[in-house]
Amino acid sequence: MDLSDVSTPGRVAEAGEGISEDELMLAARNHGIPLEALRYDVTPPGLHYLLIHYDIPVISEFRLVVDGAVHRPLSLTLDDLKALPAQTVRVTMECAGNGRARLSPRPVSQPWLTEAVGTAEWTGVPLHTVLSLAGLGDDAVELVFTGADHGVERGVEQDYQRSLTVDEAMRPEMLLAYRMNDAVLPPQHGFPLRLVTPGWYGMAHVKWLTQITAATSPFEGFQQSVAYRFRPPSGEDLGPVTRIAPRALLIPPGFPDFMTRTRVVPPGSTVLEGRAWSGRAPIAAVEVSGDGGATWVSASVEPSPHRWAWRRFTAPWTFAPGRHVLTARAFDESGEVQPVEQAWNRGGFANNAAQALDVVCV
Ligand SMILES: Nc1nc2c(c(=O)[nH]1)N[C@H]1C(S)=C(S)[C@@H](COP(=O)(O)O)O[C@H]1N2
Ligand SMILES: [Mo]
Numbered sequence: 424m425d426l427s428d429v430s431t432p433g434r435v436a437e438a439g440e441g442i443s444e445d446e447l448m449l450a451a452r453n454h455g456i457p458l459e460a461l462r463y464d465v466t467p468p469g470l471h472y473l474l475i476h477y478d479i480p481v482i483s484e485f486r487l488v489v490d491g492a493v494h495r496p497l498s499l500t501l502d503d504l505k506a507l508p509a510q511t512v513r514v515t516m517e518c519a520g521n522g523r524a525r526l527s528p529r530p531v532s533q534p535w536l537t538e539a540v541g542t543a544e545w546t547g548v549p550l551h552t553v554l555s556l557a558g559l560g561d562d563a564v565e566l567v568f569t570g571a572d573h574g575v576e577r578g579v580e581q582d583y584q585r586s587l588t589v590d591e592a593m594r595p596e597m598l599l600a601y602r603m604n605d606a607v608l609p610p611q612h613g614f615p616l617r618l619v620t621p622g623w624y625g626m627a628h629v630k631w632l633t634q635i636t637a638a639t640s641p642f643e644g645f646q647q648s649v650a651y652r653f654r655p656p657s658g659e660d661l662g663p664v665t666r667i668a669p670r671a672l673l674i675p676p677g678f679p680d681f682m683t684r685t686r687v688v689p690p691g692s693t694v695l696e697g698r699a700w701s702g703r704a705p706i707a708a709v710e711v712s713g714d715g716g717a718t719w720v721s722a723s724v725e726p727s728p729h730r731w732a733w734r735r736f737t738a739p740w741t742f743a744p745g746r747h748v749l750t751a752r753a754f755d756e757s758g759e760v761q762p763v764e765q766a767w768n769r770g771g772f773a774n775n776a777a778q779a780l781d782v783v784c785v
Contacts, residue, residue, distance in 0.1 A: 433577070433650075433770055435528040442524075446534045455538025461674045461698045464542070464735070465513065465604060471541030471612070474518050474533065476583055477574030479610050480631050487553075487599070487616060491567070491637035494558030501601060501615050504548050511546040512596050512621060513732040515700045519624035519651060519664045522765065522774030530771035537672060537778050540700075542732050543612075545619045547600035551593050553635070559589065563637035566592045567644070568618050568629040579645045585629050586642035587620065596621045596731060599632065621731035622666050622702030624773070626651050654769035661768075667702030668775040669761055671709045671722075671736065671753035675780055685781045686749075688742050695740045699724065700733035701755035708754045709736040715748035716763040716777060722751070742784040749780040 436443075442450070453474045460470040487504065489497040518539035523530055533539075554566070570583040591597075598619040601608055608614045613630030620627040626646060642648075653661040674696050677688035699709045710719040722738035736751075752761040765776035 434531040435769070436531055438528065440529075442534055443531065446531060449533045453533055455535060456541050458538060458672060458675050461672055462696065464732075465544055466541040468604060468606070468609070471516075471543055472518065472539045473611055474520075474539065474625055475572075475611065475630075476576065477572045480571040480573070482571050482615060482631060482633070485615050485633070487632065488634045489553060489557040489637075490634070492560035492563040492639050493637050494560065495556065497553070497557050499553070504553075504599065504601060504616070507548045507552055509546055510549050510598060511544055512598055512619065513542065513544050513729040514619055514621045515540065515542045515667075515698075515731065515733040516625050516628060517667050517670070517700070519626055519772045520770070521670075522776060523771030525776070526765060526767050526771050526774060530769060532771065539625070540670075540672070540733075543603050544605065545598050545600035546602035546605070547598045547616070547619070549595065550597035550599055550618070551595065553599060554592065557637070559637055560639075562639045563589055564640065565589065565638045565642050567634075567636040567638050567642045568632055569634040569636070570613075570629050571631040571633045576645060577649070579649070581645050583629065583631075583646065584642070584644045585627055585646050586638065586644070587627065591620075594621075624651075624664055624667055624702070626664070650770065651772065652770070653772060656767060658769070664770075664772045667700065668773045669699070669701035669703070669706065669753040669755040669759050670775045671697055671699035671751040671761065672778055673697040673711070673749060673751050673780060676740075676749070676782065683781070685783055688782055688784050690742050690744050690784050692739065692741050695722070695738045695749070697722075697736055697751055698733040699736055699751075699753040701753065701757075701759070702731075703759060704755040704757035705730065706734050706753055707756045710752050710754075711738045711740070712750040712752075713740070713747050715779060716750045716752075719752070742782070744784050747782045747784065749782050750777045752777045
């Protein structure tokens, strides 16, 4: 492996190339949510999706260091953080690569279909509380968040690091979380401390957080300026991946075929159910289609006090004998709607093309 080659682009699969052993190793480490678990408001322990770039690190003597352009550099223990006023926020998190495996040619990485999502109640200290204790310098433009995990990615050896602008970091719902679903943060989700960045794709929620550095110029680390950028077929750089695009997912009705996951349903009336979310603006509407998106009917979307969490939707439905393609799409208040046709980009990011479920009614 050439550790000095910083420009190796992500690979795309050859035409017809199946999932490789490399991708299978990632998929076995980093599982998705079983879609039937979309029925829970808050995803039960173990069913939330996982994405771990390197290894889960062991942190023996934890400190959160806050340094850089601050008036009072800090070194906080977990007890110091727990002594500060706590806040709980319900957040739906989704991996930016969700939908990647259906693109053609397939970007070679974690091969998600539609299942890289989950919702948790995160408890911790508001990020602005800690930033105020440190006192940001007037020259600070970004905060760089460093995780304790370390690895090599496309030739670049690195700690996992991401940055946010000061404005994003000061949002009241930003959290330094030490509990998940009212229990100790599990190792795989970032024990003992993680950043929670409501509304943004998963890569911005830095796990195993040990350092926050106030920077006086934009951060240009690998996960910020090489990975997680939109590169269309022309190859140009259309900018960073940030907030979650709208998506609706149905709980697959009936029962599955073991290998194909085709659903088997009885004829007659039922109620379809699912979850919809967007990190860009609140969900405005959800529609469901039984013919792969040729015709649509409105679903009803339940109100929710949790802006950053998914919302339940239902639609009365009647199945007639035959084969059907069930589809759902979400609209958000910014006017964005999920496309039926997917658009390709090199990293396979934010592919929110509408879900298509094969259903056989017998
Ligand atoms: N330190 C660190 N933070 C990280 C990652 C990582 O590999 N290392 N993965 C990111 C990505 S790509 C995603 S999608 C989310 C996944 O969070 P989860 O595993 O708790 O669902 O964590 C993000 N935070
Ligand atoms: Mo991710």
